[in-house]
Amino acid sequence: CINKDGTMNELAGKYEGMKLEEARKAIIEDLKREGLLIKQEDLKQTVGCCWRCETPVEFLPTEQWFIRTLAHKEKMIELGRKIKWYPEYYRKRYEDWVRNLKWDWCISRQRYYGVPFPVWYCKDCGRIVVAKEEDLPVDPRLEGYRCECGSENLEPEEDVMDTWMTSSLTPQITTKWVEDREFFEKMFPMSLRPQAHDIIRTWAFYTILKAYLHENSIPWENIMISGYVYVDKGMAMSSSKGIGESPEKVIERDGADVLRYWATCAGVGEDLIYREKDITRGKKIIIKLWNASRFAETHLKDYKREKAELKIEDKWILSELYRVIEEAESGYKNFNPNKAKRAIENFFKNVFCDFYLEMIKHRLYGNDEESKKAAKFTLYQCLLAILKMYAPIIPFITEEIYQELFREHEGDISIHVSKWPEKGEVDEKSLKLGRMATEIISAIRQWKTQRSMPMSAEVEKVVIESKEDLKEIEEVVKGTMKVKEIEYGKVSEGTDIGFAKVEIR
Incomplete structure (x- = not known):
């Protein structure tokens, strides 16, 4: 009994024409006046709201366009497992969504913008008239068409497609599905889809569904899932709510890198x-x-x-x-x-x-x-x-x-x-000795810092105790830390001193 503009219709009787909230208040007043109101209290309950503006929404039963989806649930799970998920645990979220689907995919929207359905309704014979592929794209509100019965008395479809109807075709569009079939056969399925975790149930799912319906294939071999960006208080960044920082401002201030x-x-x-x-x-x-x-x-x-x-x-x-x-x-x-x-x-x-x-x-x-x-x-x-x-x-x-x-x-x-850098052979001996050199240099740096000495200050003598032969790194330690003399001390039996014990004099 609710009209599309949010007012009550003729089924609401005396409340016809009222806005929803007005009607609710009027009903309460009528119940009070008739002595039929036993109790009134505030209750906490879940209310469906617009995700963008948080306005409460009411659901109206209307005719819509759908793609049959429930019949393909098992196939969607099978195809999901042919794709490599990064990280793997997000595949379970995808499968949970598919298993718990309770309705087919509603693909029509009542909006002022979007991709129009290339459809007319014949007023003479009642047929649904769909544009031929060679006539696409077409806006039925602006262009006429002829029905099979010969009538041109057609009413255009005014609904537009759900945004996921077109975005779910991005792999096909990118690989020139229509323009260059040879190129498409070479490039499809694509190698990677990067996307956020909040649209696994929409973009990922619908893209897999459309690839199956059109090509009996997966749309990409890998899917990389990213997360949300939050501000310090744990709130998700939102441009519409003014939460967070504009990336353009960061780029202008600090640079894209x-x-x-x-x-x-x-x-x-x-x-x-x-x-x-x-x-x-x-x-x-x-x-x-x-x-x-x-x-x-x-x-x-x-x-x-x-x-x-x-x-x-x-x-x-x-x-x-x-x-x-x-x-x-x-x-x-x-x-x-x-x-x-x-x-x-x-x-x-x-x-x-x-x-x-x-x-x-x-x-x-x-x-x-x-x-x-x-x-x-x-x-x-x-x-x-x-x-x-x-x-x-x-x-x-x-x-x-x-x-x-x-x-x-x-x-x-x-x-x-350019080519990715080539990996050479790791020299294990040099790796070990080089790391020992960094340990000794760090110890000398710390000693100088504690005495407020510049790193360029000369050191008369460094005594190093180690089980290893460190003669090969003597030159680099001396040159780096301005050490005049390195003396090697004996290691006490039965002690484990790691790489080296460094004493600076």
Whole structure:
């Protein structure tokens, strides 16, 4: 007894024409007046509301267009299992949704915008007239048509399609389903669908359904699920509610690379909290990458790509690099850029910058040409690999550095069309000795910091106790920390002192 405009119709009797809330109040008053109201109290109950404006909604029985869906539930589960889900546990959410479906897919909407149904209703014979494929696209409200009975007295369908009716065809549209069938056969199904977890029940499900109905196929081989972005109070970001930060403002203020770096803070399938400190952290990393590249540029200006005999620290950093290349590659291949980013960042910040760059400064500014050549070779290889690994996450800064430092030598017109960095063989001995060198350097740094000494201050003597032979890393420790003499002490029997015990005098 409710009209489409929210007023009561003729079935409501004396309440006809009233708005819903007015009618409810009038009914209560009538019950009171007749002495029929026994009790009145407020009750908490679930009320359907518009997700955008939170206005309560009423459901009206109306004729709509549907796609038969319930008959295909088992097939939808079967097809869902042919797709690889990242993370895998979201497949269960998809299957739970499919199993609990209770109605077919209503594909029509009563809106002012959308894709029109190419349908007319013949007023003479009652037929439903559907436009021929070669006549599409067509708006039935603007264009006439002829019925099989010969009549042109047709009434256009005024409903438009549900938005998921068209967005569920994105794999077909992207692969030129209609325009180029040969191309479509080559590209369909697609390799990946990235999307958020809240639309598994809509976009993912309907896309799988449409691919089955049209092609008897899955639409893509992999689906990568992302989470929501929340603000500190745990509320989901919403532009309509004014909650959160505009990405355009962040890009204008900090740059697109910074925003992209922040976006990879979440693991695949995880929600993400927007915090300024995370934005700042990403900005610092990008500035650090720029500064490291400027340092490298001063030493690689006339670089001739000559390979020299590598020193222990060169072999160590390259071994560390080969391991992080493998870890980053695994992250990207499994659609987890967060895993890749964490591996790259740890290597770049805590290994390459904090240690290796400091280890080679005395060599780069020294007079030993062979040592300098080896340091330049290693610096070149490491920085180029870091840029390539970072490029999918921060494409702009990596491209700019590549163009200035590497394009002339590498030949590729862009870092984004260059090959992924190659993994060499890990030198286990150099890896172990290099890590021991960083432990000793850290101990000397701490000793200097505690005494408010600059890192460039000379140290007379360092005594190292270790079960290992550390002669090979003596030069790098001395050169990095300005140590005049290293003495090796004896290790007490039956003690486990780890890598080394360092005493500074």
